[in-house]
Amino acid sequence: MPSFDRIGVLGAGRAGTAFARAAARSGIDVQIASTRTPTQMRYHLMQYAPQARAVLAEEVADGVDLVILAVPQEDLDDVAPAWFTDRILVDATNRWHDEPLPEWFEKGLASGLSSSEVIAQRFDTATVVKALNHISHWAMDTPAADEERAAAVASDSPSAAKVVADLVSALGFAPVVASSLAAGRHTEPGTPYFNVAATSEQLARHFLA
Template identity: 35%
Template sequence: MEQRPSIGIFGAGKVGTALARLLVEAGYEVRIAGSPRQTALELLVGVVAPGAVVASADELVAASDVVIVAVPFGKAGTVPWSSFDGRIVVDAMNYWPPIDGQLPDVDADPRSTSEQHESRNPAMRLVKSLNHLGYHDMEDDALPAGDPLRRALAVVGDDPDARAVLAGIIDAIGFDAVDGGPLANGRVLEPGHPAFGRELSAAELAGMFAAARAAA
């Protein structure tokens, strides 16, 4: 049997812990790191994501093949991006002005938010995914492979092998993976854009990427 990648999650909030539960249930080794301000983090994770292991940032990076960044967008600067060389890194964040405030540099940048994050460390293998469904839908909507009602999640990134690894993880936790191509296409998955928050089949989601390419 092929060995599954070990997974680290930065962010012990609702998104991070929901992902941890799904991943542990699917048989992955999961480590999770939270804010230094979070007290009794081991107790919290033991209750809401049993089976996940609380780790320091350094421990998480050293032991993880895939790193999921699920902190609030405005806290992205607290993530140790410089330590992610060679790692597959999943940007699961969303820019929410009502929460993050208006960020003029982000607003003025023509790139997708994931391309902006990629510039923090070009040596990481960044993909965008897991951001375009709500944390409350993650467990409710997960279904076995082949179920006709199975919801699709997209993966975009400039590294095809990294996209393929994440696609396997998405399938294992109960969703159909759609290859959305390069990282620039991540805009389709952002708030205010076509795929965000919608329950879509693989065919419907693939069609949105095709439409975006045609309009470009």
């Protein structure tokens, strides 16, 4: 049974550190990595994610069941699929139209796949779940005001989706789960609830349609 007492976060920018802060508020330990060494990240993390432990990128999945991917898609050529073998990989990335993408990414999109499906093809020894991509780092720091904000979870694996739904709840959002990774395209930039708060009912109407 996977657990998320401790998770990994790859990418220590706006999104990655916001996920790390939210996880820390929920009592979840975080190991976080970027292109920099732990020593090089020290001052950055003191400011943006003081409770997270810096590790090397190739160690971000060591000893955890789940890693959140928070690296720009244009940089994914430098992220080795082998790091995530047998892990749940939460794809929190987005495709921006002006972003130059690796060739394999462009090819996958051109074949009609959603960006998460392309990532699942590339990271094929992990179980990919699309989640957390449509919530900005600002909102990640201030979830659930008077009504719980909904967050989409999409995966072809029901068990991995359940784990990620539990994580999303722990971070302060109401998970709405779709039973296919392909459904994640309904949360990409340009869709109605990208960076727009929604209740579970509103999100479900759009996301599960």
